[in-house]
Amino acid sequence: MRLSDYQQGRLKKKNINPWYITGFVEGEGTFHIALSQDPRMKFGWKIIPEFHVNQSYLRENILEEIRKYFDCGYIQANHAHNKKDTTFVYVVRRREDLDKKIIPFFEKYPLRSKKHQNILIFKKVIRLLNENQHSDYAGIKKIIKLAFQMNENGKYRRFKREDILNSLKPSETIR
Secondary structure, eight states, X not given: OOXXXXXXXXXXXXXXXXXXXXXXXXXXXXXXXXXXXXXXXXXXXXXXXXXXXXXXXXXXXXXXXXXXXXXXXXXXXXXXXXTTOOEEEEEEOOHHHIIIIIHHHHHHSOOOSTHHHHHHHHHHHHHHHHTTGGGSHHHHHHHHHHHTTSHHHHTTOSSOHHHHXXXXXXXXXXX
């Protein structure tokens, strides 16, 4: 590696320690499978895998360093519904980025808390989505059940697991 490579932009210098990112995510991050009602979807639900890291506006620069490290995602204000909330969130939703950047990172620099189990489930869901299992009635049910095993068994979800499963609209071929 030559200094001229850095100066000419051929190599990206990653100034943040990867173990710092892991520690930061332990406290401020989450792996989440959002489930959103959407009548345009085959079974009436959209499945959105997300990686989030939240932080006060005073430390938004740390989120930017993490975003630069992964070279994907975006940062936005986290206070859409609460004007007193002054936090920002780094979000990665693009499945390819989750599969090729985020998951491999946490395989190399693993989490040590319960969040480690969440990323293992998250990885399974990404694999099922990549295999188009969400287009299959049994597959979408499996993904929803896995999503509810994450983050304290869906404790903070708006919809209950059974309500979502009971609301699935099977395709015409199943009826």
